[in-house]
Amino acid sequence: MFKIDLLNGAELPPRSRPLRIAAATLAFLALAVAATFDAVHVYGLRGELASRQQSLVSHDRQIAGLADVAKMLETADQRRSEIDASLAEVSQIIGTHSTWSPALVALAVNLPKGTTITEVLAKREEQKNALQKGRYDHSLLMGVISPAGAAAVEQFMQALRSALPLRPGDSIRIISQRHQEIEGREVQYYVIECRLKP
Amino acid sequence: MTVRSATPLLVVWGLCLAVLAAFHLAYVMPQERALAARRDQIRTKAERFDLLTKAKSPREQERIKTRQEELEREYAAFVFGSEEMGKLDFAIRGVAEKNGLPDFSARHVGTTSAIGTTKLKHIVQREMVLSFTSDFPSFLHFVNELERLQPIVFVNQFTIRSAPAKSAKLACDMECSVLCQSEGK
Numbered sequence: 001m002f003k004i005d006l007l008n009g010a011e012l013p014p015r016s017r018p019l020r021i022a023a024a025t026l027a028f029l030a031l032a033v034a035a036t037f038d039a040v041h042v043y044g045l046r047g048e049l050a051s052r053q054q055s056l057v058s059h060d061r062q063i064a065g066l067a068d069v070a071k072m073l074e075t076a077d078q079r080r081s082e083i084d085a086s087l088a089e090v091s092q093i094i095g096t097h098s099t100w101s102p103a104l105v106a107l108a109v110n111l112p113k114g115t116t117i118t119e120v121l122a123k124r125e126e127q128k129n130a131l132q133k134g135r136y137d138h139s140l141l142m143g144v145i146s147p148a149g150a151a152a153v154e155q156f157m158q159a160l161r162s163a164l165p166l167r168p169g170d171s172i173r174i175i176s177q178r179h180q181e182i183e184g185r186e187v188q189y190y191v192i193e194c195r196l197k198p
Numbered sequence: 199m200t201v202r203s204a205t206p207l208l209v210v211w212g213l214c215l216a217v218l219a220a221f222h223l224a225y226v227m228p229q230e231r232a233l234a235a236r237r238d239q240i241r242t243k244a245e246r247f248d249l250l251t252k253a254k255s256p257r258e259q260e261r262i263k264t265r266q267e268e269l270e271r272e273y274a275a276f277v278f279g280s281e282e283m284g285k286l287d288f289a290i291r292g293v294a295e296k297n298g299l300p301d302f303s304a305r306h307v308g309t310t311s312a313i314g315t316t317k318l319k320h321i322v323q324r325e326m327v328l329s330f331t332s333d334f335p336s337f338l339h340f341v342n343e344l345e346r347l348q349p350i351v352f353v354n355q356f357t358i359r360s361a362p363a364k365s366a367k368l369a370c371d372m373e374c375s376v377l378c379q380s381e382g383k
Contacts, residue, residue, distance in 0.1 A: 038222055049236060
């Protein structure tokens with residue numbers, strides 16, 4: 001088959017490409033749809049923003065009308081925070097103290113007849129160990145004379161082991177003893193130490 | 199339509215897409231974020247309004263007042279206010295007189311505002327030394343009553359020893375502390 005072209009291809013009408021035209025149209029149509037969607041969305045957003053702004057102003061007005069209640073609540077909250085913080089410190093401080101009256105009652109109740117406590121030193125000392133700073137040891141040192149002999153003192157210490165809230169371990173011990181003359185009588189004088197639970 | 203003739207169309211389409219994307223990123227998305235933030239604000243305000251409306255009711259006011267009073271009572275059981283502090287010496291002297299300690303004396307020796315290395319911000323411990331002579335039962339009652347006083351009085355340490363004179367009395371020295379509100383508070 002021969003093709004006769006006397007104009008050497010210069011004036012041939014372009015061939016129609018319907019698929020390409022459809023693709024280009026669809027691409028631009030998609031853009032147009034997206035742009036329309038965004039525009040509608042923006043319109044809606046602006047409307048909602050304006051209505052929310054009104055609502056916010058209305059809430060602000062209502063809250064301003066309750067300013068006295070707000071002030072009262074704020075004052076109460078502030079005081080509550082202060083008291084809570086103070087009570088937290090109080091709780092820390094209480095943990096460093098001990099009550100002595102139960103220990104004194106235990107001494108009085110368990111003291112054998114004929115034995116006398118001549119002096120009592122109740123001590124509260126901060127623990128020396130750097131890691132234990134802020135923790136306190138409580139101990140009782142007492143001078144005891146027992147004309148009835150060592151057995152009475154031993155009995156007294158045994159009774160105190162169950163009566164006092166002692167720390168675990170060797171918490172009740174004689175730290176010194178010596179002969180002493182009291183009112184012309186030779187008696188044995190003991191110094192007993194009790195280390196109490198914190 | 200050749201590739202050469204389609205190129206300008208592609209460029210125009212690309213430009214349009216870029217403009218649309220830029221509009222979405224620069225305008226639509228910030229508006230959406232602003233709306234979300236506004237919704238949150240309104241929810242917060244609505245909750246605050248509900249809270250205030252509820253707090254305005256006499257019943258709720260009564261509840262808040264009662265809770266506040268309970269808290270103040272709990273605080274006052276431990277901590278001396280400036281008014282109670284003025285009465286402390288009289289209160290302790292009252293306990294001493296009740297237990298028959300006529301030669302009772304007391305002096306304030308200072309304050310502590312730390313536990314170990316922990317500095318206290320709200321509370322200080324005011325310390326005092328008490329001296330008196332007493333028999334053992336009176337001493338025991340005195341310590342017990344001090345420890346039950348409100349606001350609380352801590353007996354830190356004490357010494358009791360036979361009085362030098364020939365008597366049944368014991369010489370007692372006692373270190374106590376009470377809790378007070380820190381000056382700055």
